[in-house]
Amino acid sequence: METVVVEGREGRTTDFVGELVVPVVTTYRDDKPRWAEFRLYRKPDDEGYVIWRTGNSLIYHSIDSDCETRDGRESGFPKRVRDLDKDAEPCLKCQPPWPDQMPGDTEVRAEEPRHTVSHCKNAAEVVDSLTWDPKTKRRVWTEPVSELLMAANKADPAFQSISQSPTIRL
Ligand SMILES: [Zn+2]
Numbered sequence: 795m796e797t798v799v800v801e802g803r804e805g806r807t808t809d810f811v812g813e814l815v816v817p818v819v820t821t822y823r824d825d826k827p828r829w830a831e832f833r834l835y836r837k838p839d840d841e842g843y844v845i846w847r848t849g850n851s852l853i854y855h856s857i858d859s860d861c862e863t864r865d866g867r868e869s870g871f872p873k874r875v876r877d878l879d880k881d882a883e884p885c886l887k888c889q890p891p892w893p894d895q896m897p898g899d900t901e902v903r904a905e906e907p908r909h910t911v912s913h914c915k916n917a918a919e920v921v922d923s924l925t926w927d928p929k930t931k932r933r934v935w936t937e938p939v940s941e942l943l944m945a946a947n948k949a950d951p952a953f954q955s956i957s958q959s960p961t962i963r964l
Contacts, residue, residue, distance in 0.1 A: 795838055800846045801909045808911050810844055812837045816945035819938045827852040827883045828905075832942050834920065836950065843920045845912040851905035852882050856890035859903060864929075870903030878904060917952040 799809045812835035822829040833846040854870060855861045861869040869885070876898030884890045890902055914920045921943060927934040946953040 798835055798844075800833075800844070800911050801848075801907075802911045803909060808844075810835070810837060812844060815843070816942060816949050819942040819945070821938050822850075830938060832924075832938055834942060834946060842916060843914045845910075845914065845920060845923055847910040847912075849908040851907070852879055853885050854878060854882050854890065854902040854904040855885045856888045857901045857903060859885065859888035859890075861885055861888050861903075868903070870905045872901050873904040874898065875900045875902060878902070917946075917950070917956050920946075921953075921956055 795811050795813045797809055798812050799807050802808050815834045815836045819832040820829060822831075828849070828851045831848040831850065833848075835844040835846070837843065854873070857872065859869065863869050875893050875896045878893055882893055882904065884892055890896070896902075912923045914923055924939045924943065925933045925935055943953065
């Protein structure tokens with residue numbers, strides 16, 4: 795197994811020894827400016843699992859935008875137009891001009907990738923962490939999470955025993 799370095803919140807990194815249980819699951823589509831990626835790693839010697847979730851975005855807001863993130867913070871971080879991703883797209887709500895209609899040194903607020911790293915003791919905790927929505931306090935089986943867990947179910951015997959639980963249907 796290799797040492798994996800993952801990005802965490804606010805540019806911090808975490809490293810651990812492990813391997814991907816299943817290939818990365820992504821919701822990327824080329825007509826959607828925001829998408830999520832899910833990576834599930836297994837650590838050696840029954841030390842558990844690591845889930846690395848990334849929210850990606852190509853959206854930028856005007857510099858004086860009132861747009862907020864789901865948790866109520868100002869959307870995006872200041873960036874010059876010339877430093878934007880070549881596929882960057884203006885926010886539909888605050889409607890800044892397209893990049894080629896602004897001087898390169900104009901500042902906008904570009905959304906950046908958001909990373910969440912969760913350490914789990916076992917497969918049950920992985921299922922718990924992936925399906926729990928803290929906002930609504932309910933179990934939510936989103937499409938990418940179902941895809942990831944179904945793949946894990948095939949790749950790792952620890953997930954097979956969980957899928958036989960009556961409350962969890964994979
Ligand atoms: Zn906006």
